[in-house]
Amino acid sequence: MAKIAAEVRRTAVARLEQLRTDGVLTAGHVRTVAQSAGVSERTVWRWLLPPAARPVRQPRPRYALSETDREAFAYYRGNIAALHRARQAVLDGDGTTAGAPVPLFLAEGWAGARSVTLRTLQRAFGQELTPAEQAAWRAGESGRQAAAVHLRRPDALRGRCWEMDHKQLPLVVLPPKGKAISPWLTTVVDDGTRALLGWAIAVTPTSGTVFTAMRMAMLHEPEVSPFGAVPERVRIDRGLEFAADDVEAALGTLAVVMHRLPPFQPHRKGKVERLNLTIEQTLISQLPGFTGGPRDASGKLYGPVKDSVAAKQAAEGHSDGPMRIERFVDRFAAWARWYNTERPHRMLAGRIPLQAWTDDVAPLRRIGADQLRHLMLAAADRTIQKDGISFRSLTYVAPELYGRGGQRVQIRYMPHDDRSIEVYIGTKHLCTAYPTGQLTPEQTDAFRAHARAEADRLGRERRRATRRARRELAPMTGDGTPPAESRLVAASDGCALTQYDRDRALAAKASTSLLGLTDPTAAPEA
Known part of the structure; x- marks a missing residue:
């Protein structure tokens, strides 16, 4: 500010001297310059005096902070008034301030120093310490950062x-x-x-x-x-x-x-x-x-x-x-x-x-939702119930969940998006499930069609297994040799027994007590 004021003063004085040389300088000119510079008219007239006629002003002696002053500023946490009281107590020979002795390292550093006023110390600390240095001892690191000046990164392109x-x-x-x-x-x-x-x-x-x-x-x-x-x-x-x-x-x-x-x-x-x-x-x-x-x-x-x-x-x-x-x-x-x-x-x-x-016309690198599905979702473990997967007060279903009741699965979801969840068995993605009450007609038809197809598939496999079991239990009489075990029981007269007779014969043959005694009511073996 002092340099700027000096430049302004030199410019104003040069202009006023030019006006005086031309013989047109008036008090109005001086008043205008004084108002613009923020000084009195008397000060402007003093600027126009010849150098020899100007009063010589002795500069005020400036107090320079000592190393002890700076250490005391840190010791008293930026309290200049407390620092001044301690300093004056040392110079007066008392050595105590606020009922406590001044630290020895400060007393030794101030020994022989000249006495200054509180205002002088305040002015010296204000001139020699930056606001960040003062805030660091008064408020700590947060104060220092608040008063510091940081570099600003240039803005990046969109999406980078x-x-x-x-x-x-x-x-x-x-x-x-x-x-x-x-x-x-x-x-x-x-x-x-x-x-x-x-x-x-x-x-x-x-x-x-x-x-x-x-x-x-x-x-x-x-x-x-x-x-x-x-x-x-x-x-x-x-x-x-x-x-x-x-x-x-x-x-x-x-x-x-x-x-x-x-x-x-x-x-x-x-x-x-x-x-x-x-x-x-x-x-x-x-x-x-x-x-x-x-x-x-x-x-x-x-x-x-x-x-x-x-x-x-x-x-x-x-x-x-x-x-x-x-x-x-x-x-x-x-x-x-x-x-x-x-x-x-x-x-x-x-x-x-x-x-x-x-x-911003910078190109963007996009990625599909199906790729993000396996990367950017929160996870939780759930058990598939009869009506689907219960999660966040909703029940989620999908055709792939049919027939998996009681199975433990992992779901992945977005905490604020209940439109769907992803279902995993181990590390394998099983399906995408949707809330039951929010299914579209197409999703409902797909679920029912899958259920019918699954029931038909299981029925075909069950019938195939039954036919295979019957073939395994049938008598093996292809070469005329009596079978080693036959589930058929023949009558004594060579006639085939009825289903009722066969059941009674098999029951009589197999009914024994724990003592190994045959039921006396059972028919004797042929």
């Missing part, structure tokens, strides 16, 4: 780079079971267009929620979202859910580079961090149960929803309590559509993310 993050929302909601909780949000942001490509809300963050958000960001479904592409790079933090082996394997299969950022450096993925703040400011803060809102003198939240443990336990089942997590998911889905398609973004020159995405 993602930023992902987990965040526990400052909101109280009711899960399907249990007391109220604060849900976790997983977000995927496109680096080039700031578009919210994918998201997932869960009670606790898991690799399944990461898969859900990534699958939503990769899958291109024009009827659901205009976005969707496989990136080249993903920036993530050190969260355990992002470092899971299955997440790394899925991204590695698609040749996506995972850039795991250093810990405690949120500015390295500033776009997703800024989006989290936007979500809190424009959505979460307007919902009941927002825990970041104003509080009374006792620390309780204003409004109908409280965040204490007792309030969370008592909130379940009350109509004026927190909203259900399912309803919050619907609200967030509507907000995400608004953010992507209606909200202008300052860093996009006033464009909305969708417009920035469509204006």
Whole structure:
């Protein structure tokens, strides 16, 4: 500012001297310059005096901080007033301040120093220490980072780079079971267009929620979202859910580079961090149960929803309590559509993310839903029941499930999409199952046709097995030799017995007690 003021002063003085040389200088000119420069008219007239006539002003001696002053600034956590009291106590020979002795290393360093005022010390620290240095000793690393200046990466092309993050929302909601909780949000942001490509809300963050958000960001479904592409790079933090082996394997299969950022450096993925703040400011803060809102003198939240443990336990089942997590998911889905398609973004020159995405003509790398089915879905184990697979209050069926009642299978699903689930037996994909109440007429006819075909197939196999068993039990009399064992019993007169007689004869022949005695009522053997 001093250099700029000097340049302004030289320009103004040169112009006024030119006017005086031309004989047209007036007090109005001086007044105009004084108002523009922010000084008095007397000061401007003093500028126009010859150098010999100008009063000589001695510069104020400037105090330079010593190494002991800097150490004391760190010792007293940036409290310059406390530093000045300790310094003055040492110079006065007292050696104590605020009832405690000044540390020996400070007393030795200040020995023989000249006395200065508090204002002089404040001015010296303000001139010689940067705001980041001052904030580092007053607020710690968070203060230093807040005052620091960071490099900004150039925006990437659309769909080339993602930023992902987990965040526990400052909101109280009711899960399907249990007391109220604060849900976790997983977000995927496109680096080039700031578009919210994918998201997932869960009670606790898991690799399944990461898969859900990534699958939503990769899958291109024009009827659901205009976005969707496989990136080249993903920036993530050190969260355990992002470092899971299955997440790394899925991204590695698609040749996506995972850039795991250093810990405690949120500015390295500033776009997703800024989006989290936007979500809190424009959505979460307007919902009941927002825990970041104003509080009374006792620390309780204003409004109908409280965040204490007792309030969370008592909130379940009350109509004026927190909203259900399912309803919050619907609200967030509507907000995400608004953010992507209606909200202008300052860093996009006033464009909305969708417009920035469509204006970018960079080619996209797409992938089909059938390929993502095996990579980007959460997993759970279920047992096939008589009416199908029960999951999330719905029953899913498919023709391939017919005849598999009681079998243990693995299902893969998207936490916020109940339109279908994928069924696996071990590592083999069995089928795609759909909710019973949402089957189309074609799907219903296909299920019934498969059931009839399966019943016919099993019937044919059963009849084939019966015919084979009869052939095995038939008498072997092809060469005239009596069979070794014959299930036919002949009568004494050579006539064939009736079915009733055969049954009685076989029963008499086989009826023996545990003592090996033959039933006396049985007919004697021929």
